[in-house]
Amino acid sequence: MIHIHEHLKNPRLDSPLKRKLGTFVDLTDDELAMLTGLERGRLEIPARSDILRQGDPYEKVYMVKTGWAIRYKSLSDGRRQIVNFVLPGDFIGFNAAVFMVSDFSVTSTTAMTLSSFEPEIFLDIMAKFPKVCLAISWCHAQEDSVLREHLLSVGRRSAYERTAHLLVELWRRLTLLGLAEDEHFQLPITQEMLADALGLSTAHVNRMLQELRLDGLIALTTIPATKISISDSKGLEAAAGFTEGYLHFTEIPQRMADALDART
Amino acid sequence: MIHIHEHLKNPRLDSPLKRKLGTFVDLTDDELAMLTGLERGRLEIPARSDILRQGDPYEKVYMVKTGWAIRYKSLSDGRRQIVNFVLPGDFIGFNAAVFMVSDFSVTSTTAMTLSSFEPEIFLDIMAKFPKVCLAISWCHAQEDSVLREHLLSVGRRSAYERTAHLLVELWRRLTLLGLAEDEHFQLPITQEMLADALGLSTAHVNRMLQELRLDGLIALTTIPATKISISDSKGLEAAAGFTEGYLHFTEIPQRMADALDART
């Protein structure tokens, strides 16, 4: 396990992308230079605007530098399910490399800055930077793991457990990004979005938050922007049935690292 | 879109793996030979036995040649959520390449035959067979897409819609594999498993199946093994709100194919 603070302070890892990939593999100067080039294109997105829309064709791959977004699917009658929250260091629309049409939408919840690139780039990376390619696979696998955990939550955890679980997860992810101060953090999403992520109604999400508050597990400030303090992290994790294994904040297995070295 | 029957009859695509990858890219003789080598290792698994267990370390990657399995996550008190059904042509434990510990379990529901390989193999494939690597990425992306749709189902569809949706999905997938005869197919899973996949109780799954039957959408034979006939596929799809887009049964985008060609 990599020590977070050390990692965040490393001056060579000067972007979310580099920090993310650098969590799992050691990056050489060559690799870092390539990533710098990759991030040159910049894109500013205002809060609450669509980046990708379900059913639309798309061609670009984006990487979040700052800001939050939600990734969601909708039914024809408007019901919607948020499948995950997109934070700095996450990719958007990687599927462009293999699909022509998106099966989900992505909308910003805050202003964002993105870097964009052509999917073909990844063919080069695959050939020339196998280690980076492996680290990208790692990101995908991690995202999958989070998605499976969400399915477990929505399918089998009670509303109370589920709500607690999501809060712990976001807190952990933000902490790793250096975006949470100890036990409290900004939550730039509405309760309606929480509801759509949890498979609940907004009214019930509100009640669950009140209950968590009454139970002394969290403290809330909803205005101006929602801000949450984890008052009792152990208690909250217990209520959530949280185990962090699925987040896979680990380095790649030694055997893969060895195999990579042997190839060069 | 590739024509299924044509594809199934192609004698060069003589395994589920080749057929699967061959759906998205044209495979050369070299690539086919490599895949043949890859599948040499064989493994026989009896029905209802564990292939992978949540929390265990693991090192191998498997590919299903025949048989069904379920991939699921469990909570400490025994509640469980099936995240997807593993069919011929699917990979199991690909994460071994990037994680040391599995965050889910896989159990066979029928007898199975698997081929197994070391994760390091994929470093070679990445370097020497970029097209195959792209096709594998395709498989992953497709699996993700199915997972997101499951989350949408469990989070936002009613029990009735959800049940119908899963049946249509399985029917489509089996048809593509040549494992469904027109409108009917074997379903080698218990109602308890359906319940765990749908986030419902077994009693309620049973009621939903009865209702679908009464509505003239499906016909059931539960003994000896569950067998389902789709009596009214249009009606079932309508009840499910099914749109097949998310299954992404398409070839890779032309621009990626072109970029691949340009590289050789």
Place this chain on the structure above:
DNA sequence: CGTTACCTTGATATCGTTCAAGTACCGTGG
């Protein structure tokens, strides 16, 4: 031929939804 695993069905309980009303804060235009 008894035991087991699974399916089926009914009665009751409960969690979460829906609907409705009310509140608080924000940004905007006068």
Place this chain on the structure above:
DNA sequence: CCACGGTACTTGAACGATATCAAGGTAACG
């Protein structure tokens, strides 16, 4: 600076979808 409209949050009451519990049925299996 204030009035206003909008968006989100909050809370209660009634309802409903689904769970739970319980009992019984039936085919398969040793």
